[in-house]
């Protein structure tokens with residue numbers, strides 16, 4: 001239907017026939033043009049039209065290659081591309097929290113830069129917050145007893161005031177895990193580029209947007225410029241078709257997928273999840289899936305938006321409203337992979353093959369059906385795999401071939417950004433009710449439920465879920481990351497075994513020596529009731545159904561009843577640089593947070609490591625993430641391997657001569673630096689003196705983070721790494737020559753060429769600062785922002801005045817790129 005005031009069909013553009021890029025291109029060509037959408041018929045029209053506009057509007061769009069969802073979103077964010085494909089992309093939404101931001105704000109302060117788009121930035125506290133009752137909360141200073149946690153929280157509070165950012169603090173009922181609150185508030189919407197200094201930013205891709213984790217240096221880059229320098233990832237599609245078995249949730253599906261593709265299976269890729277099973281999932285279930293894309297090594301995960309997405313978002317406070325909603329929805333409906341679009345990797349999963357799934361080892365890929373057994377290392381032909389399984393079983397305290405259902409547990413954790421949403425809590429509560437009035441947490445087991453946000457908690461309480469949990473002996477807590485990584489008091493003790501709905505089971509993840517089994521919320525509830533890992537289907541049979549039917553009835557509450565807090569523009573920054581408290585004054589030059597040293601040729605002792613999938617929890621455990629600076633992390637490097645429970649040095653290789661002076665790591669197994677985006681991992685490497693890591697492959701975020709800190713990641717074939725590691729074993733030096741792009745042994749016997757992205761090489765060779773380079777393109781950024789406000793007007797946040805100015809950096813930087 002054509003609405004009144006619409007243009008005649010020849011100049012009428014519907015979102016399905018014309019791409020936003022085309023509209024954008026036209027508005028570039030004809031700058032006086034403004035673009036609007038007609039609310040009733042979702043038709044784009046262009047008033048006022050002059051002859052030039054009409055000429056372009058009448059031009060057919062050039063026939064283009066079919067595109068994937070990722071291609072479309074990527075293309076809509078490109079500001080500038082260099083000859084090597086390095087692209088400056090615009091970032092629409094930035095979530096900030098206390099762990100990965102202090103050094104970034106310091107960097108801004110040091111350079112005299114403001115936050116470019118406070119209207120597109122949202123901050124909260126989650127990792128460090130205690131989850132004990134806040135009934136008697138007065139101040140952070142009184143409530144948070146752990147001094148370093150308190151310092152991180154108060155530093156963020158000072159920073160949001162100083163820089164004028166919207167903040168959900170500990171007294172705000174909207175506070176919660178950063179990946180829960182973004183979607184909950186409608187801050188996350190389809191089609192955007194969304195980042196956060198946290199690897200599980202992939203969660204937001206469930207809305208059909210490009211969402212990925214970044215390190216602290218990149219957080220600073222986004223705060224200062226609202227852009228990022230990125231290389232486009234590969235397209236990967238995982239299609240799940242068929243009918244799910246009883247008791248199988250999206251958590252089981254994603255664990256199964258990671259088991260199939262492996263922890264590095266998605267490296268260098270953005271995964272699109274497709275198929276009837278994914279389409280049938282709720283937004284909560286989709287978020288749990290996309291959340292764990294990073295555990296499959298992918299940069300991001302995404303699902304095309306549809307009615308499920310729109311229905312979830314429509315009433316959210318920060319989602320567009322009225323005419324803007326109509327415009328946005330029309331655009332969002334174009335965000336799907338075109339017929340015939342090419343994927344670099346395609347994976348097909350049969351839903352019928354999936355049963356309730358649980359991990360047995362220390363990597364998210366170590367999955368097994370709950371009906372299965374602990375694997376036997378002897379059954380692995382590949383010696384690397386066999387050694388990895390032996391190590392994992394040793395850590396987990398498990399004997400080969402033990403039936404999974406025989407494994408006793410000490411603790412149960414229902415929470416984390418994977419599984420702490422309302423549906424997760426409902427599904428756990430349903431199992432408790434299906435156990436009948438006698439259903440109770442097994443003796444000797446401690447079970448906790450940590451809702452993902454204050455609003456999830458309130459909704460759960462309105463639905464009576466808290467009463468179900470409490471009656472069954474669960475501890476009902478306040479929102480936060482909690483035992484997912486144990487930065488607050490919620491931790492496992494050494495040797496304790498936990499059934500956990502979180503996403504990482506790395507060594508020491510939930511506390512040094514703690515043992516983690518990943519599973520769904522329903523499986524976690526079943527484990528709590530039984531005291532051991534349990535097939536949830538035992539509670540779903542006729543008996544369970546009867547108990548459910550005769551038990552207390554739960555009412556479903558409407559989330560919009562709780563989303564009633566006023567939505568207000570971000571506050572004005574409260575401070576100028578001169579009024580900042582001493583702790584927030586610019587850092588002295590020596591500690592400046594955005595300085596990169598030059599890297600040309602590095603010669604030094606190379607420490608050999610022979611483990612695959614070395615994760616960043618292993619490189620720098622979570623208890624060292626509480627620093628406010630980038631330094632002081634020398635002893636944090638591989639801390640759980642280097643220091644015994646008594647604090648004394650172990651015989652780990654980095655504690656032995658000559659490796660205490662190592663400058664290079666030579667690892668002969670793939671996927672170095674997987675897991676969390678913590679930049680503390682490269683910081684601790686640097687503090688120890690390691691300036692180069694050589695390995696067969698690297699996880700994407702870790703690799704970016706090393707470059708940002710002047711550390712060179714060199715990828716060489718496994719066999720070359722093995723030969724170099726032999727020299728390392730003998731305590732011989734290696735030479736890494738970035739000028740010639742070659743690694744040589746000291747004897748000159750070995751010489752292996754390598755390649756590095758030309759831009760990154762140039763920056764390292766010259767010690768250049770990314771942010772200063774990006775700011776050279778400020779006019780292109782401004783131009784993009786003007787177009788963005790015209791084509792996607794719903795993306796400007798509240799309080800955006802349409803004009804941002806960037807202060808000149810305090811010190812002159814080298815800008816010769």
Ligand SMILES: CC(C)[C@H](C(=O)O)[C@@H](O)C(=O)O
Nearest residue numbers: 099197198199200676677678
């Ligand atoms: C602290 C943060 C950088 C980290 C991440 O990136 O994932 C954390 O959330 C984690 O889960 O390990």
Ligand code: SF4
Nearest residue numbers: 200416417481484485
């Ligand atoms: S993975 Fe855990 S620690 Fe990291 S953001 Fe999610 S809940 Fe927080």
